[in-house]
Amino acid sequence: MRIACPWCGPRPLSEFTYGGDAAKTRPKAPEAAGLETWMDYVYLRKNPAGRHREYWHHGSGCRCWLIVTRDTVTHEIEHVALAAPQMREGKK
Amino acid sequence: MRYSAVSLIRNAFTGHRRWPRVWREPEPKPAYDVVIIGGGGHGLATAHYLARNHGVTNVAVLEKSYLGNGNVGRNTTIVRSNYLCPDNIAFNEHSLKLWEGLSGDLNYNVMLSQRGVLVTFHTPAQRDAAIRRGNSMRLNGVDAVLLGREEVRKLVPIIDFSPSARFPILGGLLQPRGGSVRHDAVAWGYARSADARGVDIIQNCEVTGIKTGKGRVRAVETNRGSIRAKKVAIIVAGHSTLVAGMAGLRLPIESHVLQSFVTEPVKPVLDTVVSFGAAHFAVVQSDKGGLVFNGSLDGYNSYAQRGNMEALEDVAAAAASFMPCFSRLRLLRHWGGINDMTMDGSPIITKTPVKGLYFNGGWCYGGFKGTPASGWTMAHLIANDAPHELASGFTLSRFETGLVINENGAGPCPGRH
Numbered sequence: 001m002r003i004a005c006p007w008c009g010p011r012p013l014s015e016f017t018y019g020g021d022a023a024k025t026r027p028k029a030p031e032a033a034g035l036e037t038w039m040d041y042v043y044l045r046k047n048p049a050g051r052h053r054e055y056w057h058h059g060s061g062c063r064c065w066l067i068v069t070r071d072t073v074t075h076e077i078e079h080v081a082l083a084a085p086q087m088r089e090g091k092k
Numbered sequence: 093m094r095y096s097a098v099s100l101i102r103n104a105f106t107g108h109r110r111w112p113r114v115w116r117e118p119e120p121k122p123a124y125d126v127v128i129i130g131g132g133g134h135g136l137a138t139a140h141y142l143a144r145n146h147g148v149t150n151v152a153v154l155e156k157s158y159l160g161n162g163n164v165g166r167n168t169t170i171v172r173s174n175y176l177c178p179d180n181i182a183f184n185e186h187s188l189k190l191w192e193g194l195s196g197d198l199n200y201n202v203m204l205s206q207r208g209v210l211v212t213f214h215t216p217a218q219r220d221a222a223i224r225r226g227n228s229m230r231l232n233g234v235d236a237v238l239l240g241r242e243e244v245r246k247l248v249p250i251i252d253f254s255p256s257a258r259f260p261i262l263g264g265l266l267q268p269r270g271g272s273v274r275h276d277a278v279a280w281g282y283a284r285s286a287d288a289r290g291v292d293i294i295q296n297c298e299v300t301g302i303k304t305g306k307g308r309v310r311a312v313e314t315n316r317g318s319i320r321a322k323k324v325a326i327i328v329a330g331h332s333t334l335v336a337g338m339a340g341l342r343l344p345i346e347s348h349v350l351q352s353f354v355t356e357p358v359k360p361v362l363d364t365v366v367s368f369g370a371a372h373f374a375v376v377q378s379d380k381g382g383l384v385f386n387g388s389l390d391g392y393n394s395y396a397q398r399g400n401m402e403a404l405e406d407v408a409a410a411a412a413s414f415m416p417c418f419s420r421l422r423l424l425r426h427w428g429g430i431n432d433m434t435m436d437g438s439p440i441i442t443k444t445p446v447k448g449l450y451f452n453g454g455w456c457y458g459g460f461k462g463t464p465a466s467g468w469t470m471a472h473l474i475a476n477d478a479p480h481e482l483a484s485g486f487t488l489s490r491f492e493t494g495l496v497i498n499e500n501g502a503g504p505c506p507g508r509h
Contacts, residue, residue, distance in 0.1 A: 001400065001402070018391050018507055020346075020505070021346075021393070039492050042504050043491045044343070045343075045346050046342075047333040047345060047347055049331070049334055049395040054393065072394050072395050073396060074396070075396055075400075
């Protein structure tokens with residue numbers, strides 16, 4: 001598997017670290033969020049067989065966090081974007 | 093038909109051409125008392141112990157493919173109970189005791205070889221951890237022996253003990269009763285025994301839906317029609333999330349691929365199961381002579397039941413560093429299995445919010461060794477609608493209460509357990 005980093009271009013998997021499901025969002029009001037909300041955020045995963053949006057860290061390259069849209073059955077990568085702009089805009 | 097020396101001799105006279113089929117191939121009936129989704133090791137073991145321990149025989153095991161195509165045929169055949177957390181030790185020790193009597197119980201030779209499982213350590217900190225683990229095992233009545241460098245050298249001389257070794261060996265923790273089991277024979281033996289007691293094993297039957305009504309499970313939809321059931325058990329390993337999702341359940345599980353490798357067969361060179369303490373690498377020599385290697389998870393969500401080159405490189409590097417004499421062996425085969433990794437690295441054997449629906453999964457990469465105890469405790473859960481004491485900690489609710497069973501303290505990162 002190769003990931004096409006927006007800064008560095010296509011790079012081998014060994015340069016990246018997996019950061020998990022990008023669909024999970026931290027509760028907006030951490031103090032007010034109940035046990036169920038935290039349980040959902042920390043532990044429950046959709047774990048789809050197919051399209052999956054996930055974080056990857058390009059640790060041996062530009063050291064940016066990426067959001068990769070990848071198929072978990074074929075490992076085909078549909079889309080790679082920097083995570084930071086999306087995080088700043090408050091999107092998932 | 094009972095297998096024995098007499099049956100062997102009798103069949104020798106007919107050139108071994110008249111052995112009966114090992115299990116029937118029945119058509120699914122419209123209804124069963126218990127439907128088990130998944131004809132892997134754990135599903136078949138559950139069926140066997142439901143019939144043997146609880147007299148429940150109106151049971152169907154539904155397998156979407158053929159028996160042995162899933163993880164029961166893809167693992168590296170290692171059995172051991174060298175755990176640290178009390179729940180895991182007690183459970184896996186019960187499992188190891190069942191392995192010890194399994195060939196007799198099933199009347200099928202599962203070829204258990206208690207050749208010992210050795211985990212090496214390479215730093216003083218690792219030695220402390222090994223001592224702690226060994227003490228925890230011995231406190232729980234499990235055999236554990238701490239070996240020094242020279243004792244390890246005597247046991248496994250092919251490890252690199254040279255002064256230039258990248259990770260010098262300080263010693264190892266040995267579980268003498270650990271070893272390996274012929275994995276296909278486990279599937280076949282459990283299937284044969286369950287079938288002989290009246291369980292219907294239905295292959296090429298994929299479950300496509302779970303019907304519930306008034307909070308109870310009613311039936312399963314399959315590609316061979318609808319099958320009504322009083323109780324349904326989901327025991328499908330890597331595809332746990334998808335099948336449980338059919339009943340509206342959400343799980344603390346991610347699916348990850350774990351790869352294994354086998355080399356060309358060579359003469360006996362290794363009579364112990366050895367796990368490298370400095371990198372994730374374990375090796376066992378099969379009866380055919382092939383060296384079976386495994387490494388660590390690929391580390392990202394995957395449902396791909398196949399290997400890839402990244403893991404191959406890691407495992408080959410670890411193998412060559414640990415046992416340099418393997419460096420020129422050729423690999424024959426390379427495959428992957430899908431592991432249902434839980435958030436704390438321990439399994440789940442539980443009732444669900446849907447009455448009559450039970451879940452067994454989240455075995456991470458340790459499912460094979462747990463097969464007998466998993467079947468034993470799951471059968472108890474289904475028959476009595478109450479958890480077996482050995483599996484009472486393996487609940488879903490532990491993630492809410494905080495009573496997680498986290499063997500290596502990796503936190504909710506399934507790829508790191």
